[in-house]
Amino acid sequence: MATKSGIIGVVGLGYVGLPLALAYANGGLKTLGFDIDEAKSDAINAGESYIKHIPASSITEQLESGKLAATTDFARLSEVDAIILCVPTPLDEHFEPDLSYVVSTIEAILPNLRAGQTISLESTTYPGTTEEELVTRIEAAGFEVGKNIFVVYSPEREDPGNPEFAATNIPKVVGGHTEACLECGKALYGSVFEQVVPVSSTQVAELTKLLENIYRSVNIGLVNELKLVADRMGIDIWEVIQAASTKPFGFKAFYPGPGLGGHCIPIDPFYLTWKAREFGVHTRFIELAGEINRAMPAHVVRRCADALNQQKKSVNGSKVLLVGLAYKPNVDDDRESPSYELMDRLTEMGAEVSYHDPYVPVIRPTREHSHWAGARSIPWDQAPISRFDLVVISTWHDCLNISELVNWSNFIVDTRNATATVPATTRQAKVMKA
Incomplete structure (x- = not known):
């Protein structure tokens, strides 16, 4: 479970992941960003921004403070206390969900999980994904979710280019696989977000995001x-x-x-x-x-x-x-x-x-x-x-x-x-x- 002394891992450094990593670093938590794209990790470590509305100075500031770094080495996930997944969830040519990025990312992190970590999925998806794709695989790897590892779902609510809202002043919905998971999720997001909105399950949190965009x-x-x-x-x-x-x-x-x-x-x-x-x-x-x-x-x-x-x-x-x-x-x-x-x-x-x-x-x-x-x-x-x-x-x-x-x-x-x-x-x- 993340605390102010914990280390946060953000997987996927795109329009959602990079602002989130910066939010945690700015909040005083050591943050390690992960991406399969070496160009992104190299850019961050060089203090460069590849997203126009994110100034390079915000990256440089956190690099110099020692709170931010990026890597393509997923073995380093064992160093972090919480892992937040921010990967794409597109549609295929038949307008059906393509969870290949979520599944491949879960498979990539499994060998590097350790007891005590909190894993949060932020990618928009259908109700049941967290249980079906994360929990089942993590438990098959030998962990007891809710006992020695904790799984939550918290939908991203980024609005790129909107100056009124940065990551941390947008209320953060979070649902856990168990009550213990929810408590870990509240601690994870409560460490930097101004308001955390707990809900009764990961399915409720998943459907909340869909309702917002369907509306x-x-x-x-x-x-x-x-x-x-x-x-x-x-x-x-x-x-x-x-x-x-x-x-x-x-x-x-x-x-x-x-x-x-x-x-x-x-x-x-x-x-x-x-x-x-x-x-x-x-x-x-x-x-x-x-x-x-x-x-x-x-x-x-x-x-x-x-x-x-x-x-x-x-x-x-x-x-x-x-x-x-x-x-x-x-x-x-x-x-x-x-x-x-x-x-x-x-x-x-x-x-x-x-x-x-x-x-x-x-x-x-x-x-x-x-x-x-x-x-x-x-x-x-x-x-x-x-x-x-x-x-x-x-x-x-x-x-x-x-x-x-x-x-x-x-x-x-x-x-x-x-x-x-x-x-x-x-x-x-x-x-x-x-």
């Missing part, structure tokens, strides 16, 4: 569907949402877009739909929201065709610029970004597609869109931007200048209402909402 997916699906209706009626859905937001109770604003992105909302709901089938339940509401959200890139591409038609041009042979490759504003996280699908669809229709994103200067290799790896963001300058027949605003970062973009562009398809401040006469001449 968002369903409501985004609702406003995306309303956007289509409003477009047909000649109504600006953004103005409608703004007006509805003045109601001080019973309404929370959600906003439409070109599709869902990130590693949570497009993926997590399907973990529950898959598990629900085991119990004979068809989660129609969740699946309908997913269907609507997945259809949005096709809608945006149709609007692109409409915009080009207004200029007496076809998609085939046109030069199209996507502004914003990251899935949300002010971060460099492009996982599951709908921008990739827009680029793919437009390219398949014969367009010559480029992108601009100051947060993603070069496209890194990804599982789903490896063919775009190595492509570079074009400069933010009038000469290159004015050469495009169409600009599509897919994600809008605060650092970008909308007046410049409108002045430089021939025509814009705006999926994010970024042009709301542009004079109405200019919008009517050069902008189409999507």
Whole structure:
């Protein structure tokens, strides 16, 4: 069980794991980060950040204090008092859970476990995963969970790029395999988090995370569907949402877009739909929201065709610029970004597609869109931007200048209402909402 004198091991140093490791180090606990990617551990040990919204200075500070280090040597897990797993849980091509990263990580840590450690899974997954995948394997290795080793589930709640919330001021839900496990989990997270929310089981904690993201997916699906209706009626859905937001109770604003992105909302709901089938339940509401959200890139591409038609041009042979490759504003996280699908669809229709994103200067290799790896963001300058027949605003970062973009562009398809401040006469001449 972790104490202020304990050592924390964080496995997986991505968008969840690195901020968590820094939070523990900053809280005064010696923290050792683990990752199979040697480039990440090397970067951390050199005081470098590979995530744009995490300053290198925050890493350097903890390195110099002796509270932070990183390694690819999983044998060193025996040195730590608590092991927190922050590994990906994607979907496969059939929209079913892919737990290969969780399973391979558990198998990698098993030979290095010792009595007295607390193991926490933070990866989003279906209810029962902690019991089925962690507890069974740990007990098969000869440990007694709840007696000489302790297992909990605590869903990550990171919101990259949100300055209001750092890791430690977001309430931390935790569920244990046993009461003793829960007490260890409370001690582990209570050492740095301002508020710990204990629940009665790991399954409750697992479903809590799914509910949070399903809530968002369903409501985004609702406003995306309303956007289509409003477009047909000649109504600006953004103005409608703004007006509805003045109601001080019973309404929370959600906003439409070109599709869902990130590693949570497009993926997590399907973990529950898959598990629900085991119990004979068809989660129609969740699946309908997913269907609507997945259809949005096709809608945006149709609007692109409409915009080009207004200029007496076809998609085939046109030069199209996507502004914003990251899935949300002010971060460099492009996982599951709908921008990739827009680029793919437009390219398949014969367009010559480029992108601009100051947060993603070069496209890194990804599982789903490896063919775009190595492509570079074009400069933010009038000469290159004015050469495009169409600009599509897919994600809008605060650092970008909308007046410049409108002045430089021939025509814009705006999926994010970024042009709301542009004079109405200019919008009517050069902008189409999507």
